[in-house]
Amino acid sequence: MLGQTYEVEVLSVERGVVRFSFSVDRPVSLMPGNVQIDAMPGGDDGYITPIRLTRKVDDSVVIVLDDIDQIEVLVVSVKGESVRVGVKAPRHVQIHRHEIYELIRSESLAASPQLDSDLEKTQ
Numbered sequence: 001m002l003g004q005t006y007e008v009e010v011l012s013v014e015r016g017v018v019r020f021s022f023s024v025d026r027p028v029s030l031m032p033g034n035v036q037i038d039a040m041p042g043g044d045d046g047y048i049t050p051i052r053l054t055r056k057v058d059d060s061v062v063i064v065l066d067d068i069d070q071i072e073v074l075v076v077s078v079k080g081e082s083v084r085v086g087v088k089a090p091r092h093v094q095i096h097r098h099e100i101y102e103l104i105r106s107e108s109l110a111a112s113p114q115l116d117s118d119l120e121k122t123q
Contacts, residue, residue, distance in 0.1 A: 001101040002071050003093045006063060009050075010085070016057060016078050021050040029064040069093075 001007055007023040022030060030037045032053050053061060060074040069090045076084040087095050096104065 001094075001096050001098055002063070002073075002087065002089060003095075006071070007098065008073055008085075009098075010083050011052065013078055013081050013083055017054050018056070018075050018078060018083050019052060019054050020061070020073070021052050022061070022063070023050045031062040031064065033059070065090075065093075 005025055006028070007021075009021040009023075011019040011021050013019070027038065030051060030053070032055065037051065055061065055075045057075050057078055060072050063071040063073070065071065071090075071093060072088040074086040074088070076086045078084075089095060
């Protein structure tokens with residue numbers, strides 16, 4: 001997870017070629033190589049439509065957040081079916097593996113009713 005907005009998933013690895021899926025929930029520009037892809041979230045049904053791209057070692061995809069900030073996802077190495085991915089992002093963008101992101105989110109949701117009751121006690 002790149003922040004709360006972008007999900008990057010490695011779908012497959014074959015002969016050093018990595019197939020990625022990028023899911024976005026807001027408009028974004030992806031720049032794999034010299035090509036720019038303007039991606040829009042989901043269709044009319046409200047579901048997020050993933051964008052699929054392939055990259056090799058030392059190839060990257062740049063996600064343009066705005067005029068200033070961008071996130072770069074780089075394929076660092078491929079060994080068999082293992083892929084090392086590097087991410088360059090602004091400091092304010094939190095980067096977590098999906099299972100860690102879900103754990104943080106569930107703990108945050110579990111704590112929110114307690115925070116609400118604590119706030120009511122202090123008022």
